[in-house]
Amino acid sequence: MNSPCIQLCQIDRTTGLCAGCSRSLDEIAGWAGYSEERRAEIMADLPGRRAAEGQEGGE
Template identity: 40%
Template sequence: MERPCIKVCEFDDDTGWCLGCGMTKPERKVWKRVPGYREAILENLPARLAALSAEGHTVGEAARRRKKG
């Protein structure tokens, strides 16, 4: 299983969620070391990105395009 990371790596100060993929820094660290935790991480990401978007953040692929541009 590939990481959900899309190389944005900008984190919301309030939640600690990445604007690109929705993971937290601790989740990124355990991704390789604890494969059993991956499914739980993946389940949470869509809701996190939706919540960040609702707060006015540019998230996901749009955040990556913004970062490059």
């Protein structure tokens, strides 16, 4: 099963996203039960989340 996990598991209190993979706690918890299509949708969204996190830190 494909996963964005990089073993850096810390949830940011502001965004609610993992610092390592940019998934929410709900996404992390449900990952194994999601369809391949749903996991692919989330994976496609992750680069945008990371970019948004970087912009928040720079303001």
